[in-house]
Amino acid sequence: MADTKKTIRGAEEQNIPRAALSDGILTIEVDSHVETPEEQEDARWHQLLNAHRTRKILTGQLGGIERLDSGWTVAITYYNGFRIIIPMDEMMINLSGDGRENADTLNRQTRIANNMLGSDIDFIIRDLDEQSRSVVASRKDAMLKKRQTFYQAENEGETPMLYPGRVVEARIIAVAPKVVRLEVFGVEVSVRARDMAWEWMVDAGEKFQVGELALVTVNQINMKSIEEMEISVDAKSATANANKDNLKRCVKQGKYVGTVTDVYKGTYFMRLNIGVNAVAHSCNMTSLPSKRDEVGFVATRINEKYEVAEGIITRLIKRGTA
Numbered sequence: 081m082a083d084t085k086k087t088i089r090g091a092e093e094q095n096i097p098r099a100a101l102s103d104g105i106l107t108i109e110v111d112s113h114v115e116t117p118e119e120q121e122d123a124r125w126h127q128l129l130n131a132h133r134t135r136k137i138l139t140g141q142l143g144g145i146e147r148l149d150s151g152w153t154v155a156i157t158y159y160n161g162f163r164i165i166i167p168m169d170e171m172m173i174n175l176s177g178d179g180r181e182n183a184d185t186l187n188r189q190t191r192i193a194n195n196m197l198g199s200d201i202d203f204i205i206r207d208l209d210e211q212s213r214s215v216v217a218s219r220k221d222a223m224l225k226k227r228q229t230f231y232q233a234e235n236e237g238e239t240p241m242l243y244p245g246r247v248v249e250a251r252i253i254a255v256a257p258k259v260v261r262l263e264v265f266g267v268e269v270s271v272r273a274r275d276m277a278w279e280w281m282v283d284a285g286e287k288f289q290v291g292e293l294a295l296v297t298v299n300q301i302n303m304k305s306i307e308e309m310e311i312s313v314d315a316k317s318a319t320a321n322a323n324k325d326n327l328k329r330c331v332k333q334g335k336y337v338g339t340v341t342d343v344y345k346g347t348y349f350m351r352l353n354i355g356v357n358a359v360a361h362s363c364n365m366t367s368l369p370s371k372r373d374e375v376g377f378v379a380t381r382i383n384e385k386y387e388v389a390e391g392i393i394t395r396l397i398k399r400g401t402a
Contacts, residue, residue, distance in 0.1 A: 129208070145190060170219055178192065197290070222266070230266065255284050295319065356389050357387065358391065
């Protein structure tokens with residue numbers, strides 16, 4: 081005991097803070113403090129408490145879809161290391177145009193949510209339990225709050241931040257071969273792949289990935305109320321059209337290589353390797369090509385009005401993979 085007191089007195093004489101001599105973590109810098117894992121967790125939990133109190137919009141990555149023992153189907157995300165559950169009816173998933181109008185609503189929501197895995201979603205904490213440190217949140221609340229902020233003006237006569245004709249960033253939250261689902265400041269919208277890029281694609285997933293951002297132009301806003309609103313957007317208007325310049329690379333009777341992007345009623349749509357969209361109404365082959373096949377193409381006409389080359393498919397180069 082005497083030795084301990086002697087050590088403390090010696091430390092005081094050298095102006096070493098007494099806190100550095102406690103039973104906590106001994107740091108190299110005598111006046112610094114290292115938080116324990118428990119202290120770090122408490123600080124993170126305190127951030128969630130403040131977010132709950134102020135109804136702050138938080139953002140996390142959609143990490144899973146689960147069915148709980150209680151029967152709830154929920155979306156799972158994590159924030160600051162804490163598990164956040166969002167009931168499926170609080171995900172506010174836009175079901176219009178999904179082609180499954182006669183199916184069960186929960187199944188439709190779950191199917192779309194599965195395609196959204198990996199995307200960033202906003203949420204507002206609804207409730208939390210201090211003892212178990214479990215958190216229940218709502219994406220719907222966050223989306224409605226964003227709609228009020230960006231689609232409505234603060235004062236009468238003012239222009240809101242988001243209006244028709246404005247170019248904005250949108251989150252890519254799901255990608256299908258012919259459709260890209262976006263979240264545009266609290267509103268979900270599905271955009272056809274042909275309206276997302278000037279070049280024709282076999283699959284929108286070749287160019288767009290869940291979790292990325294895309295520049296889009298807002299074309300229309302139809303808002304009956306904050307809860308009931310629709311918008312239309314496209315990404316082509318927000319990006320430069322290189323089709324006209326690329327079309328100059330193509331000449332009449334020129335022979336090119338391209339990939340079949342789609343087949344519709346005997347018409348073949350292609351993307352040539354020189355960066356030109358092309359259409360073929362006939363095919364000089366015994367075995368007809370399919371989508372994704374690499375083919376030889378002869379241009380018979382340069383259609384500047386529609387910015388495409390027209391011609392004939394002459395041969396199959398390589399079968400594509402499905």
